[in-house]
Amino acid sequence: MTHQFLLEIGLEEMPARVVTPSIRQLKEKTAQFLETNRLSFDSIDHFSTPRRLAIRINGLAEKQADIEEEAKGPAKKIAQDAEGNWSKAAEGFVRGQGMTTADIFYKDIKGVEYVHVNKFIPGKTAQAVLPLIADVVKSLHFPVSMHWGNHEFKYIRPIHWLVGLLDDQVIPFELVAVTSGRTSRGHRFLGSETEIDHAANYEEKLAAQFVYVNADERQALIETQIATLAKNNQWHVALDEDLLDEVNNLVEFPTAFAGSFAEKYLAIPEEVLVTSMKEHQRYFDVRDSAGKLLPFFVSVRNGNGEYLENVVKGNEKVLTARLEDAEFFFKDDQALTIDECVNKLRNVTFHEKIGSIYEKMQRVSAIAQLIGQEVGLTDTELSQLDRAAAIYKFDLVTNMVGEFPELQGIMGEKYALMQGEDPAVAQAIREHYLPVSSEGELPESRIGAVLAVADKTDSVLSFFNVGMIPSGSNDPYALRRQTYGIIRIVIQMGWNFPLVRLQHQIAEIINQDSGRFGIELAQTQDGVTEFIKGRMKQFLSARGIRHDIIEAVTNTQQSDLATMAEAATILKERHEDSDFKPSIESLTRVMNLGAKGQELLAQGVEEAVQPVLFENEAEKQLYEAVEQVEAQLNQRTLSENYEALKNLSPLIEAYFNDTMVMAEDEAVRENRLRQLFKIARMVLSFASLDLLIVKQ
Numbered sequence: 001m002t003h004q005f006l007l008e009i010g011l012e013e014m015p016a017r018v019v020t021p022s023i024r025q026l027k028e029k030t031a032q033f034l035e036t037n038r039l040s041f042d043s044i045d046h047f048s049t050p051r052r053l054a055i056r057i058n059g060l061a062e063k064q065a066d067i068e069e070e071a072k073g074p075a076k077k078i079a080q081d082a083e084g085n086w087s088k089a090a091e092g093f094v095r096g097q098g099m100t101t102a103d104i105f106y107k108d109i110k111g112v113e114y115v116h117v118n119k120f121i122p123g124k125t126a127q128a129v130l131p132l133i134a135d136v137v138k139s140l141h142f143p144v145s146m147h148w149g150n151h152e153f154k155y156i157r158p159i160h161w162l163v164g165l166l167d168d169q170v171i172p173f174e175l176v177a178v179t180s181g182r183t184s185r186g187h188r189f190l191g192s193e194t195e196i197d198h199a200a201n202y203e204e205k206l207a208a209q210f211v212y213v214n215a216d217e218r219q220a221l222i223e224t225q226i227a228t229l230a231k232n233n234q235w236h237v238a239l240d241e242d243l244l245d246e247v248n249n250l251v252e253f254p255t256a257f258a259g260s261f262a263e264k265y266l267a268i269p270e271e272v273l274v275t276s277m278k279e280h281q282r283y284f285d286v287r288d289s290a291g292k293l294l295p296f297f298v299s300v301r302n303g304n305g306e307y308l309e310n311v312v313k314g315n316e317k318v319l320t321a322r323l324e325d326a327e328f329f330f331k332d333d334q335a336l337t338i339d340e341c342v343n344k345l346r347n348v349t350f351h352e353k354i355g356s357i358y359e360k361m362q363r364v365s366a367i368a369q370l371i372g373q374e375v376g377l378t379d380t381e382l383s384q385l386d387r388a389a390a391i392y393k394f395d396l397v398t399n400m401v402g403e404f405p406e407l408q409g410i411m412g413e414k415y416a417l418m419q420g421e422d423p424a425v426a427q428a429i430r431e432h433y434l435p436v437s438s439e440g441e442l443p444e445s446r447i448g449a450v451l452a453v454a455d456k457t458d459s460v461l462s463f464f465n466v467g468m469i470p471s472g473s474n475d476p477y478a479l480r481r482q483t484y485g486i487i488r489i490v491i492q493m494g495w496n497f498p499l500v501r502l503q504h505q506i507a508e509i510i511n512q513d514s515g516r517f518g519i520e521l522a523q524t525q526d527g528v529t530e531f532i533k534g535r536m537k538q539f540l541s542a543r544g545i546r547h548d549i550i551e552a553v554t555n556t557q558q559s560d561l562a563t564m565a566e567a568a569t570i571l572k573e574r575h576e577d578s579d580f581k582p583s584i585e586s587l588t589r590v591m592n593l594g595a596k597g598q599e600l601l602a603q604g605v606e607e608a609v610q611p612v613l614f615e616n617e618a619e620k621q622l623y624e625a626v627e628q629v630e631a632q633l634n635q636r637t638l639s640e641n642y643e644a645l646k647n648l649s650p651l652i653e654a655y656f657n658d659t660m661v662m663a664e665d666e667a668v669r670e671n672r673l674r675q676l677f678k679i680a681r682m683v684l685s686f687a688s689l690d691l692l693i694v695k696q
Contacts, residue, residue: 549687
């Protein structure tokens, strides 16, 4: 016989952004709890609203699975003395197993007898185990938590009620002076308290109290209501996924409605209008069939359709006030010049340990030129990049961005175009913020991409330089996201980005005029390189690259981001080839011995391989092949170099069959080690192949 168990955590209204991740977390932790406690189940339903997180376990077993296992204890010579008396070690062992010395038997393991007991632990009933689910409730973590009353306990919001039902029976547990029961609460204004008679009737009971507890059903209802409004008015309403999720988590009983605003506000840039509606009021914008913005909006009320006209008027009034401000700011900003705004940035601090935003712009301008030349921008593009870098933060001191920070970069582009800047410069000003999330939109223009990389590179180098390095989950300046953005942009553009060399060059440029740039950079920041490689590992993992391949391409002498990514792709595509295993094994053997050749170089031993010291044909053939590969290494693609190295495999096998590397003659031995090191060095420019896990 199986059961259903319902758990509901009743809270004050939670921030919409935490509802979805919190209910996922509750579901996952409940599944872990059941597994740990040996209670089998069929499935877990999850429910959420702004005021509750709930799960229902279906097909829950009557009791835990019984445990029958053999436990091994100390050796016989430790368990008993010469007279056959049990030692404290033996008594302690059986006591810990819930057994007695009468249950002991011996088993021989590799010639030594050890104490053993057979344990049988009967499973507890689900009713006896489920009160422990209070620990699951307490274990949930949130971005921000709070205390309430005199409680030391912290949670996302105060807990007001708890429901714990095994079928129709209450499972008692207590949390912060709240005892579980069967009483839930309906909609704050339309509903009332309700008794849940059985776990299976949860949705039905709450629906009667104007609460749709199933978030998916609630969202589907919102989508249907908005689609009806759009159809009736011949509108097009795009349902932004993030906004839809947020709106869904703000309501328990949704009713969609439409409102309007004066057409004069359409003269304000569209981005301002959309931001005012979406970010500040949680409204969906409305467009015609051609995609043109219309003076209407759609929103969702947490309630029914009664007095809806009053709700519409109230929302229109609030939006109009915001649009009035936006109109004023937009007109007022037009009196500002870009040069005036840039000059104001001298007095705006980027960070107290790093300097002003103006100084950051000076550094980024220099870094951008270096990177622009590295990736092959034309003279025209470099000139446009220079102008963009000189002004790209100017909109931070405009009234519009002060009121709507979400529009930084966007208003910069608008105002730059209005003041006659080159469209390429204006576009780069907007694009330098991209991507704004881990997998967000990337810059489309080469100038915008270089400026974005330069700005993010400066941030990483500057914060690391003053010891402000992300640790654990603490990353207040989003350096992980910015570094991940650098990697995505560079790889998307197909640019070379040699980490170590660029770091040195940037430090040299900045340190030549530290007064202008505001800081002095350390010539070498190994921590930065490792930090960026850490984000590269994350990038490759997200794209399905095996762990060992990731380690192989990031733990090499290679510091170019694009090369790492390309090498990982090549190994991913080729690791199923029939000749992959023998080739990797041959090259790995070379790398292991080649390390000794590297030690010789460190000791100052002559580097050149001397053919006169060869003693067999295999040495000569490998030498000639390696010389050809090395001569063309910089002219070939990475894929071609991989093939060339792989093709050395038969010659390497013949070499090892006919040649004793560690010969007694010192000159011969060192010559052979130098030869192997030459191969190893070329391999390491591709990947540390010795870190690959090769299938047997």
